[in-house]
Amino acid sequence: MANKVIVETNINGDPVELLCEPRQSLLEVLRDVLELTGSKEGCLTGDCGACTVVIDGRPVCSCLMLGVEATGKKITTIEGLAAGASLHVLQQKFLENASLQCGICTPGFLMSAKALLDRNPNPTEAEIRYSLAGNLCRCTGYDKIVRAVTDAAAAMAGRGRPAHGTVPSETASGMAGEMLAKGEVK
Amino acid sequence: MAASSTNGFRVIGTRPIRHDGVDKVTGRAKYGADYAFPGMLHGKVLRSPHPHARIKSIKVDKALALPGVKAIVTAADLPELPDKMEAAGEQAVNLNHLSMNILARGKALYDGHPIAAVAATSPHIADEALRLIEVEYEVLPPVMTVEDAMKPGATILLPSLRNKEDGADKETNVAAHIQFKRGDVAEGFKQADYVIEREFKTAMVHQGYIEPHNAVGIYNADGHATIYCSTQGSFVVRGLSAVVLGISEGKIKVVPAEIGGGFGGKIPIYLEPLSVLLSMKTGHPVKMTMTRAEVLRATGPTSGSTIRCKMGATKDGKIVAAQCWLAYEAGAFPGSPVGSGAMTILAPYNIPNVLVDAYDVVVNRPKTAAYRAPGASNAAMASETVVDELAEKCGIDPLDMRLLNGVEEGTPQIVGPPFKRIGFKETLEAIKNSPHYQSRLTGANRGRGVASGFWFNVGLQSSAMVNLHTDGTVSVVIGSVDIGGTRAAQAMIAAEVLGVDINDVRPTIADTDSIGHTDVTAGSRTCFATGWAVYEAAQDCVRQLKERAARQWEKKPDEIVFENGTLSPAQPGGDIKPMSIKQIAPRLARTGGPIVGRATVNARSVGPAFASVCVDVEVDPDTGKTQILRATIAQDAGKAIHPSYVEGQMQGGMAQGLGWGLNEEYFYDDRGILRNTGLLDYRMPTCLDLPEIETAIVEVPTPGHPLGIRGVGEVSIVAPPAALANAIYHAVGVRMTELPMSPPRLLKAILKKRAAGEAQAAAAD
Ligand code: FES
Numbered sequence: 001m002a003n004k005v006i007v008e009t010n011i012n013g014d015p016v017e018l019l020c021e022p023r024q025s026l027l028e029v030l031r032d033v034l035e036l037t038g039s040k041e042g043c044l045t046g047d048c049g050a051c052t053v054v055i056d057g058r059p060v061c062s063c064l065m066l067g068v069e070a071t072g073k074k075i076t077t078i079e080g081l082a083a084g085a086s087l088h089v090l091q092q093k094f095l096e097n098a099s100l101q102c103g104i105c106t107p108g109f110l111m112s113a114k115a116l117l118d119r120n121p122n123p124t125e126a127e128i129r130y131s132l133a134g135n136l137c138r139c140t141g142y143d144k145i146v147r148a149v150t151d152a153a154a155a156m157a158g159r160g161r162p163a164h165g166t167v168p169s170e171t172a173s174g175m176a177g178e179m180l181a182k183g184e185v186k
Numbered sequence: 187m188a189a190s191s192t193n194g195f196r197v198i199g200t201r202p203i204r205h206d207g208v209d210k211v212t213g214r215a216k217y218g219a220d221y222a223f224p225g226m227l228h229g230k231v232l233r234s235p236h237p238h239a240r241i242k243s244i245k246v247d248k249a250l251a252l253p254g255v256k257a258i259v260t261a262a263d264l265p266e267l268p269d270k271m272e273a274a275g276e277q278a279v280n281l282n283h284l285s286m287n288i289l290a291r292g293k294a295l296y297d298g299h300p301i302a303a304v305a306a307t308s309p310h311i312a313d314e315a316l317r318l319i320e321v322e323y324e325v326l327p328p329v330m331t332v333e334d335a336m337k338p339g340a341t342i343l344l345p346s347l348r349n350k351e352d353g354a355d356k357e358t359n360v361a362a363h364i365q366f367k368r369g370d371v372a373e374g375f376k377q378a379d380y381v382i383e384r385e386f387k388t389a390m391v392h393q394g395y396i397e398p399h400n401a402v403g404i405y406n407a408d409g410h411a412t413i414y415c416s417t418q419g420s421f422v423v424r425g426l427s428a429v430v431l432g433i434s435e436g437k438i439k440v441v442p443a444e445i446g447g448g449f450g451g452k453i454p455i456y457l458e459p460l461s462v463l464l465s466m467k468t469g470h471p472v473k474m475t476m477t478r479a480e481v482l483r484a485t486g487p488t489s490g491s492t493i494r495c496k497m498g499a500t501k502d503g504k505i506v507a508a509q510c511w512l513a514y515e516a517g518a519f520p521g522s523p524v525g526s527g528a529m530t531i532l533a534p535y536n537i538p539n540v541l542v543d544a545y546d547v548v549v550n551r552p553k554t555a556a557y558r559a560p561g562a563s564n565a566a567m568a569s570e571t572v573v574d575e576l577a578e579k580c581g582i583d584p585l586d587m588r589l590l591n592g593v594e595e596g597t598p599q600i601v602g603p604p605f606k607r608i609g610f611k612e613t614l615e616a617i618k619n620s621p622h623y624q625s626r627l628t629g630a631n632r633g634r635g636v637a638s639g640f641w642f643n644v645g646l647q648s649s650a651m652v653n654l655h656t657d658g659t660v661s662v663v664i665g666s667v668d669i670g671g672t673r674a675a676q677a678m679i680a681a682e683v684l685g686v687d688i689n690d691v692r693p694t695i696a697d698t699d700s701i702g703h704t705d706v707t708a709g710s711r712t713c714f715a716t717g718w719a720v721y722e723a724a725q726d727c728v729r730q731l732k733e734r735a736a737r738q739w740e741k742k743p744d745e746i747v748f749e750n751g752t753l754s755p756a757q758p759g760g761d762i763k764p765m766s767i768k769q770i771a772p773r774l775a776r777t778g779g780p781i782v783g784r785a786t787v788n789a790r791s792v793g794p795a796f797a798s799v800c801v802d803v804e805v806d807p808d809t810g811k812t813q814i815l816r817a818t819i820a821q822d823a824g825k826a827i828h829p830s831y832v833e834g835q836m837q838g839g840m841a842q843g844l845g846w847g848l849n850e851e852y853f854y855d856d857r858g859i860l861r862n863t864g865l866l867d868y869r870m871p872t873c874l875d876l877p878e879i880e881t882a883i884v885e886v887p888t889p890g891h892p893l894g895i896r897g898v899g900e901v902s903i904v905a906p907p908a909a910l911a912n913a914i915y916h917a918v919g920v921r922m923t924e925l926p927m928s929p930p931r932l933l934k935a936i937l938k939k940r941a942a943g944e945a946q947a948a949a950a951d
């Protein structure tokens with residue numbers, strides 16, 4: 001009895017036919033069957049976001065989905081983020097802001113950030129932090145990642161980037177940022 | 187914010203894009219788990235479900251009979267090693283214990299201890315095979331806390347551990363007792379007007395790197411093995427795997443993959459020798475990766491601890507005596523960082539009378555590994571909150587208290603020679619002058635706390651090569667893995683010396699056959715020591731370039747000057763035109779052949795690191811939840827090569843310290859089983875939990891280092907838990923003495939304080 005199933009899907013703009021076992025996660029299929037190892041495994045339980053891909057416009061933990069569920073879907077992985085030889089503005093801003101240290105979380109953050117900016121091109125810092133809260137980074141303390149996403153949104157909208165190394169109150173972060181904005185903390 | 191300057195430097199102090207960046211933002215960079223080879227098998231580890239048990243038998247026949255299973259190994263397949271210490275990175279390891287941690291022999295000593303390993307044609311089949319291995323255990327009582335382990339009559343983990351103090355020779359769980367002394371503490375406390383004494387408990391926490399451990403082992407019929415893995419030290423993997431496997435070191439080549447975080451936890455070996463052993467048995471490459479649960483159960487954590495700290499100060503704020511008692515959980519085998527806890531706990535202060543006792547205690551928990559300034563955060567939680575209390579008693583600002591008692595150049599260390607030039611007080615001044623500390627914090631249940639941290643840093647050995655190519659570009663070859671901008675910093679140092687553009691330098695990390703010995707990427711040593719080697723290797727290139735020019739111009743090498751990438755005669759004149767590297771490079775073949783600069787260092791003059799931090803919090807008195815409103819860190823970097831990555835180390839370490847302070851904790855149940863084996867329950871800070879972390883780089887050059895570099899990787903984690911505790915006190919008036927200060931713990935303390943207040947009020951009525 002055949003163990004494997006044929007899956008027809010679309011990955012990074014190309015139609016893909018693949019064979020996988022029903023028990024294989026989408027992450028495993030991407031990495032081990034298709035050799036798209038840019039999506040990373042940090043937990044397999046949906047807690048770290050390193051495996052994030054964009055499916056039909058939404059960020060999804062590919063470790064929480066089976067490969068067979070990819071049938072008929074449009075999937076973008078980190079390998080499909082750059083347009084040919086030129087980097088996506090998010091990738092460029094991650095590099096300029098030194099937003100990665102070890103880089104293992106980077107593909108997942110980029111995909112979550114892409115999904116965010118695709119549906120909300122002008123997010124507040126609180127919205128950025130909220131949207132990225134499903135991605136864990138243990139190296140950076142997140143500051144430079146949030147800056148890169150802010151910068152990318154500004155660049156995509158044709159605005160200048162906020163000066164590096166300054167702390168304008170509207171970019172001070174999270175709850176603290178909102179409190180600052182409301183004048184609750186100085 | 188970054189106060190770093192480019193004074194006198196062309197490249198150093200700028201912020202170029204890292205050379206491995208494009209690979210890492212496109213998913214092309216290969217981490218250990220990304221390797222695949224033809225015919226590759228997948229390995230999995232069977233782990234003990236008991237924290238303490240005698241292994242009576244292991245039956246593998248059923249598992250071996252499963253189609254697709256190719257081999258199963260147990261400790262019987264490894265040589266039994268002697269009880270002997272060998273250096274490995276920041277810590278020395280006992281070979282017998284090392285081997286017993288790879289595969290349990292005789293006894294399982296923690297929940298998750300490896301018992302056997304399987305190789306099969308797919309990871310799923312390997313998993314199924316694990317369930318078919320039959321292990322008979324005799325369950326023994328677990329010993330989970332230092333208090334229980336130190337009790338007379340405690341269950342013994344390792345019969346080979348002996349207590350020989352006072353002429354006795356008894357079984358014990360105390361692997362070491364360390365003591366430091368200065369002056370006379372009893373006399374010292376007599377001079378004190380205020381004495382504070384507190385007992386602290388800190389929970390076991392994990393480094394939390396996002397990438398689980400991995401290894402691919404390939405053993406060839408000619409007796410040579412290759413290991414691909416994510417590690418902080420490829421030479422450590424080679425050396426220790428050879429010992430565990432009983433083969434000679436030269437027969438193993440380690441190819442370091444990109445590494446997805448380590449923080450000390452990827453210095454030890456776990457899967458590497460198993461992957462080779464399974465490859466030996468099967469003749470196939472064998473890939474092994476851990477699940478997150480395996481990472482949490484069986485790798486890395488750093489010690490939980492019990493610490494007593496007593497300090498006395500005179501009315502005017504001078505600390506006159508301090509006595510500390512520290513006991514750290516080593517895990518199942520000796521080697522907790524209690525020694526560095528003991529050496530760092532009072533290190534920032536010049537205290538005339540000191541007595542420190544420290545105990546390394548084995549318990550039925552995973553063998554602990556280094557974690558960023560190992561042992562220092564636990565210790566600082568104790569001393570830095572006691573200093574805060576003393577400052578309050580004396581009515582002195584907590585930063586001024588630290589300035590008054592802080593060490594500086596010439597202050598004798600408690601252990602070791604007097605400090606050379608250090609930047610402790612500069613970090614305190616930087617916090618004092620920061621926009622954060624200068625701002626006013628108002629509102630109910632809000633408080634501000636400061637604290638400082640010290641870390642030694644290490645030097646150790648590094649090798650580097652700098653190759654000049656015929657187009658005038660340069661490659662830099664090092665043996666230190668890139669855990670957070672290493673390539674960029676090393677390339678910048680070479681570019682600075684050689685006067686070439688940063689984009690004309692390509693940094694490469696070599697395998698263990700292709701570069702001289704290089705110690706671990708740890709101990710805040712890489713930029714310092716490997717950077718030193720790259721600096722010297724680049725200087726070696728310059729020396730050779732001068733020789734070439736001298737020959738061409740018929741002069742002596744010392745009559746040639748090299749400046750900004752251009753060679754020229756010291757005495758201008760004649761028709762000699764200066765030559766740039768770009769001009770001379772294509773002519774190397776005609777002027778004596780290739781130029782390869784080489785250097786090795788065994789760096790000794792290490793500059794210790796200091797950081798001071800400030801945090802503002804708001805506590806919800808009804809739930810005990812602490813929200814961090816603002817956080818700032820000032821750290822001495824000696825000389826910041828790439829300020830963005832220095833800031834990154836400061837922010838990253840601080841984020842880990844804040845997680846340690848508020849949330850992170852290993853939960854063992856009463857049977858000694860780890861209950862939070864996933865990242866939902868072992869909850870590390872997300873970007874919603876943290877504010878922006880503001881940074882102030884202080885630059886007090888390390889004497890002796892050609893660029894003044896000071897390691898920056900670790901000290902940032904030391905002070906945050908204590909700063910949080912101080913901030914929480916100033917917010918709600920309770921002194922927290924347990925980590926983490928999670929909502930239930932903090933709420934309990936708040937309610938206790940409230941009840942005491944009500945009782946007092948009732949008594950007064
Ligand atoms: S691997 Fe999918 S969320 Fe962690």
Ligand code: FES
Nearest residue numbers: 101102137138139
């Ligand atoms: S850069 Fe290492 S986990 Fe984010």
